[in-house]
Amino acid sequence: MNHERSRELYDRALSVAPGGVNSSVRAIQPYPFFVEKGDGGHVIDADGNRYLDFVMGYGPLLLGHDLPEQVQSAIQQRAAEGPMYGAPTEVEVELAEFVARHVPSVEMVRFVNSGTEATVSAVRLARGYTGRDKIVIMQGSYHGAQESTLVEGEGTHTSPSSPGIPESFAEHTITVPFNDEEYVEAVFEEHGDEIAAVLTEPILGNHGIVHPVEGYHDTLRDLCDDYGSLLIFDEVITGFRVGGPQCAQGKFGIEPDVTTFGKIVGGGFPVGAIGGRSEIIEQFTPAGEVFQSGTFSGHPVTMAAGLETLRYAAENDVWAQVNDLGAQMREGLTDIVANRAPEYTVVGSDSMFKVIFTRDGASGENHCGSGCRQRESCPSYDACPKNGADVDRAETERWERLFWPAMKEEGVFLTPNQFESQFVSAAHTEEDIEEALEAYKEAL
Template sequence: MQSKRSQELFDRARAVTPGGIFDSQRKTEPAMIAFSRGAGSHAWDVDGNEYVDYHLAFGPLVLGHCHPEVMKAVRAQVEVSDIWNAGILEQEVQVAEKIAHHVPSAEKVRFAVSGSDGIFTAIRIAKGFTKRKKIVKFIGGYHGTNDNVLVDIAPAFGKSSGPHLEAEGVDERVTETTITVPYNDEAALSRVFKENKGEIAAVLSEPVMHSAVGCIRPQEGFLEFLREITQKNGSLLVFDEVITGFRHAIGGAQSLFKVVPDLTVFAKALANGFPIAVVCGRGDVMDKLRPVGNVMDLGTYVAHPVSLAAAKATLAVLETGKPYEQMTAASESVQKGISASIEELGIDAHVSGFRSIFVIYFTRHEIRRYSDLSHINMAAAKKFKVDLMSRGILTLPLPIKRMHVSAVHSKADVVKMIDTCHEVLQGLKAQQLVAKA
């Protein structure tokens, strides 16, 4: 692969930004790549190398890069407006109506700029509504960059029990109000409710844990249990559907699991890559927001007309239902193909997937919660990703980060992925980097 222009840009970037990268999660390996163009399921870098994209910008691109309907709507919008920050917009009403129509829990809707922004508002609403100070999140759950959720995202395995702050600079006092428990552990959650009686404003959870841990499904009845225990204790259930929403189903993962939370936050897939997020939920809870109630959510760039145009066009395509069939079928074929290679080569690994998202865990051990990830051969998992990238599969070198499939991944893209994974797994085996099953 050519990398001269990418390398030149990286050298320049190092002079103007820490580590030569503008978001520390975006590092590519074996070399830093500068991307320039995307079309459907494919991407190109500044040196002209082509990739099949299984990263999809961490998930937003459900319809693939530069979907014609979405880009047409965006182009039309930039011809007629930038921003207003006054009154309301027709597209705001239209998108909010669509969300209220499709999402079981969405009686009322507000927009936000990013997933982090939306989560921040949802927590504030929950605290304002319940007049309580504490929230519960699950160990291994990432919910954006606010201090109050930067707790126990990726604590070192085997370290003393938490809570552990994710990074320097996070206010230590958040551990007094953010409580963490293992996912899929009903007893632990019951204990926390008992020990903090009348103090918990909300339980915050992804319906399927994807963000920092790959793909951990809720055990049978676990989401129903979350619904019950929050209701019984006067707390709210907040679903973080930043990844799952509009990707797994147009009604969110909540429509698949048939569990209705009090509040939900959506972002990524809603506008196929344009920046917008949504906080929605029960009418009486959402009415805590100003001007009806007294909880604040403001923002200059909230509900940007270009993002709304993209969201409206994305929803119109998703509403046909076809993208879900296409994404799921392509993803399941990839998962089946990789699983077959793992079996054939006798490697200690397994594929964990849910619809269009999957991850390869380099262990046979079942992954039910964060601590189970300690069984994973992280070195092999990272090398697997790096080797895929050097063979033209776009993915980041993060060992347990999920991969995504879009509605426009073709049969050829699926075959390329299966064949490349087979070749890479064979290589890992030959280098004795993976244990035998």
């Protein structure tokens, strides 16, 4: 493949943008390809190379790159009528109504502009509502570029994971291993009265796609109820992807107090949202006293894109379609991995999938990739990664330096970090999945 033009653009970018990119994950070595345009389930780069795209913007593009007519015209109409006004519009009410109608725990929604802004606001809300400072997060989770969750370490021994964050932020953050009930129970026994919230992704989506084992979320729910803390589900990835319009909380049958959204709910435009029970969400200004505000919040073009995307998905059985494709991908990968690299692990759920390189790691054998949560009935339960530490033993170097570039040369665009999920979209076809599986065969 020729990458001359991307190379030129990257050289230019390096002199005006730190690392040549606007989000650090995009800085693929030796240089990223620059995208010219999307086309259905593909992207085409500046040199005219065509890739099957399973990054899908890191998750927002449920429908892929060719938006249906009803979504396109809603976006164009909003943009043509003046892009934004600094005053409320009907479309933001309609999108909030859609979210509240479908997501079991949500009665009210505040829209913001990114997943990060949503989780920052949700943490502030929980602290304001409870009058407490501490939050509990999962090791290996990601909640955006925010001070309170960019921490490393275990339990109460945490420190900031980036320069520029005062130690005092990390002092309020306790990290626990995902799926370890005893650990989190012990944390609550000692600090329960100081904990404002447990913040967790329902499925760890930024760390190899790790599923909750049966009963784990119930334990978190019970602890939060017993100690008067809030349970916050970060559904920025899983929202309107896992579990369809009811989101992961619907799939798992757990009602968090607060949910953060992003990605799909904006139909491919910048978005975030915080939803939950009215009595909690109404703590936000101006109804309550927890400060929250934003020039671009509830942006009409984003709201129109999100609303029409979700309406289209609901009317056209899109979730069933992408989940079938996701299952086809995981089944195909499971066969390939079993033959070529049985120590690796296929993980995923609904329209999410990934192969992680677990040689010498937690898995030791392949498992089904279906996100089984059953302690009793799943034959590969022990082999399935349960938390960030399990996944951390995977071979990142091999994945990122050898496997990812090999897949790119095969014409398949995957998230370059081994721990981040891949996504199937409604623009992909069964033939696309077959083609991708052939590429996996070669690259593995």
